[in-house]
Ligand SMILES: NC(=O)C1=CN([C@@H]2O[C@H](COP(=O)(O)OP(=O)(O)OC[C@H]3O[C@@H](n4cnc5c(N)ncnc54)[C@H](OP(=O)(O)O)[C@@H]3O)[C@@H](O)[C@H]2O)C=CC1
């Protein structure tokens with residue numbers, strides 16, 4: 001399968017293997033064979049392997065970042081930052097491997113002791129999307145290994161280069177054969193085979209809502225544990241009392257950087273009427289200053305859209321927004337660059353309403369729309385009027401509104417005077433409603449998914 005650079009369609013990065021169901025069977029067999037020793041083996045070996053993986057990723061972050069930018073299209077600084085995040089995630093879970101704690105409780109019956117411990121779940125299937133080609137695999141693989149599970153990893157078709165590079169680093173980290181397995185290939189074949197495989201005890205999936213729901217249904221039907229991270233339609237509120245410059249900058253960042261291809265991107269900008277006109281003018285001007293270009297070129301703020309299909313989806317939503325009567329104030333069209341690629345201008349709509357399709361469905365591109373509201377109460381109602389609930393932000397100088405928003409925004413992550421996208425690597429990540437299903441990823445909360453709890457009673 002050819003891996004083509006979205007910044008330059010004449011540049012083929014490489015040809016990668018395409019596996020099938022038989023490869024999934026072999027990988028699951030290898031993982032099951034390795035599980036008894038790995039799941040009961042020493043935690044020092046796990047910590048050492050994860051630390052080595054993290055160190056190599058960090059040492060090679062420039063090179064791996066260039067590869068990532070070339071195949072996914074985010075800018076070089078964004079890609080190098082993502083690689084560093086992946087390295088730090090492995091380092092974090094190297095430490096966590098040593099900290100898997102239990103609890104000792106007295107029994108309600110005298111003379112009995114109660115121990116609560118965590119054990120690995122077994123062999124886990126990890127399915128990742130294209131938009132974070134190394135960080136999302138890292139935040140699934142690292143905790144899976146830290147807590148003693150074996151892994152079969154299926155990366156997204158569009159970004160095989162980063163997956164291959166990561167697997168190659170992991171293969172040299174001293175893990176016993178079979179503990180970590182990579183199977184590349186189409187989601188509907190390799191991904192589906194993984195989800196349906198009776199030898200897979202749990203599946204962690206990040207991607208679209210449609211595929212996520214199928215994955216969950218298949219796992220629940222056969223009693224496998226499942227965790228889903230899916231879409232967002234993340235709101236960013238701007239109140240009259242906000243610092244205008246701060247509000248404009250954080251909206252530009254979270255709507256358009258990484259080409260808007262983040263599940264945490266803000267696509268609904270909900271603005272109170274006292275600041276509305278000034279905000280729209282300033283953000284439109286800021287949006288027009290975003291430099292679109294080749295992901296590896298210096299000085300570029302926003303790279304291309306990842307693929308022809310995603311570009312087509314973004315353009316379709318831009319047409320829908322115009323048909324629905326939203327006012328286009330920046331962008332809206334493709335951009336010509338020196339090389340032929342999937343370049344699209346960052347696109348801003350004003351005067352949109354909460355019921356418009358562009359405010360209800362995830363576009364997953366550099367397209368955001370502004371909604372005018374009367375006051376904070378109406379803003380909060382619009383924030384929560386969505387099937388999603390991943391990330392929500394507010395720009396305000398009021399402690400009262402910031403505090404109320406943190407408590408009442410129906411989202412897994414809330415940001416005050418910060419972009420809705422761009423999160424830390426050591427704290428929980430995930431959402432509510434249609435955005436997520438199952439327990440949280442990242443930080444020590446990842447133990448909830450990658451372990452199962454045992455309660456043991458002992459007569460003293
Ligand atoms: N929340 C998020 O972080 C993300 C959301 N999205 C949303 O999803 C849309 C489409 O992106 P896309 O990458 O195609 O998302 P998908 O949900 O199609 O893909 C995510 C992962 O699932 C795999 N997959 C596809 N079909 C199946 C299946 N039947 N069973 C098991 N695994 C499967 C894919 O493999 P393969 O790549 O081989 O198809 C990929 O590895 C975007 O436009 C965006 O709206 C996308 C990426 C991330």
Ligand SMILES: O=C(O)CCC(=O)C(=O)O
Nearest residue numbers: 261262263264421422423
């Ligand atoms: O915003 C971030 O830092 C993470 C976003 C993410 O995980 C995603 O888009 O899938």
